[in-house]
Amino acid sequence: MGSKKILREQFLEIVDNQIKSNNPPETNQTLKRLKEMGYSDKDARLLIGQCVVVEIFDVLKHRKPFDEKRYIKNLMNLPKEPFGE
Numbered sequence: 001m002g003s004k005k006i007l008r009e010q011f012l013e014i015v016d017n018q019i020k021s022n023n024p025p026e027t028n029q030t031l032k033r034l035k036e037m038g039y040s041d042k043d044a045r046l047l048i049g050q051c052v053v054v055e056i057f058d059v060l061k062h063r064k065p066f067d068e069k070r071y072i073k074n075l076m077n078l079p080k081e082p083f084g085e
Contacts (some may be wrong), residue, residue: 004025011053012045012049019031025074028076030075030076034047034079050078051071051075051082054071055067055084080082
């Protein structure tokens with residue numbers, strides 16, 4: 001398994017954990033909204049995963065705490081690409 005695939009699986013695991021725990025609830029809301037827009041479950045989860053990637057990248061690169069407000073804002077703006085700093 002390549003490193004890109006491993007990373008993708010890890011990010012999707014984070015998304016799955018958020019959905020299962022309903023924390024934050026906006027993750028479930030976004031999944032439902034994207035599926036209602038016609039995205040498959042898999043594609044919707046991948047889009048949500050992009051928001052996770054943006055936040056983790058920012059935490060690692062800038063050594064800043066997780067920005068939940070920005071994360072939720074990025075979720076609400078999907079399918080537009082999420083933004084970081």
